[in-house]
Amino acid sequence: QKEVEQNSGPLSVPEGAIASLNCTYSDRVSQSFFWYRQYSGKSPELIMSIYSNGDKEDGRFTAQLNKASQYVSLLIRDSQPSDSATYLCAVIGAGGTSYGKLTFGQGTILTVHP
Amino acid sequence: EAGVVQSPRYKIIEKKQPVAFWCNPISGHNTLYWYRQNLGQGPELLIRYENEEAVDDSQLPKDRFSAERLKGVDSTLKIQPAELGDSAVYLCASSLDFAEAFFGQGTRLTVV
Numbered sequence: 001q002k003e004v005e006q007n008s009g010p011l012s013v014p015e016g017a018i019a020s021l022n023c024t025y026s027d028r029v030s031q032s033f034f035w036y037r038q039y040s041g042k043s044p045e046l047i048m049s050i051y052s053n054g055d056k057e058d059g060r061f062t063a064q065l066n067k068a069s070q071y072v073s074l075l076i077r078d079s080q081p082s083d084s085a086t087y088l089c090a091v092i093g094a095g096g097t098s099y100g101k102l103t104f105g106q107g108t109i110l111t112v113h114p
Numbered sequence: 115e116a117g118v119v120q121s122p123r124y125k126i127i128e129k130k131q132p133v134a135f136w137c138n139p140i141s142g143h144n145t146l147y148w149y150r151q152n153l154g155q156g157p158e159l160l161i162r163y164e165n166e167e168a169v170d171d172s173q174l175p176k177d178r179f180s181a182e183r184l185k186g187v188d189s190t191l192k193i194q195p196a197e198l199g200d201s202a203v204y205l206c207a208s209s210l211d212f213a214e215a216f217f218g219q220g221t222r223l224t225v226v
Contacts, residue, residue, distance in 0.1 A: 104156035
């Protein structure tokens with residue numbers, strides 16, 4: 001089992017729709033979770049961090065965390081063409097050999113079409 | 115506040131040649147990461163430093179890769195000799211303890 005897995009994508013949504021990106025992780029005791037956005041040819045840019053169960057909202061972005069299910073998601077409301085990018089889920093491990101290690105999923109490519 | 119600075123941005127070398135990448139993290143950040151990213155994949159951790167100490171280098175190909183972090187600030191990643199399969203983007207990131215990590219612009223390495 002991969003440490004961090006994301007839905008394979010690519011994901012295509014129309015402008016104005018809600019984009020839903022999902023991620024699962026294997027380290028049951030992880031405490032820190034992040035979403036990064038990466039435009040083609042650029043480096044990853046942090047867009048959300050979440051540490052507690054529940055929802056965290058920042059503008060059009062909402063991160064959701066369910067530690068019992070080892071699941072974290074990112075919702076993008078009112079999607080814009082400028083949101084088209086690869087979205088990376090990242091988790092800091094808290095157990096065993098993963099302690100303190102920031103591990104990324106493989107990324108989900110999102111395309112928002114006009 | 116300056117972000118993570120990496121150099122060079124691009125490097126083209128012939129196989130079997132050495133290459134080095136440099137990273138200057140955000141001031142005060144004690145954790146420094148080196149990642150390698152291949153096209154279409156997520157970043158893969160090569161090595162993680164806590165201050166001067168390399169605390170996780172399990173994914174670093176030690177036969178050809180080496181890294182150092184002098185005085186717990188700047189870091190250098192070296193490949194010697196480079197192979198065709200080393201072509202990738204090398205990313206440096208820094209953070210304060212287990213908080214958010216911020217990335218530099220990356221170095222795109224092409225081995226020919």
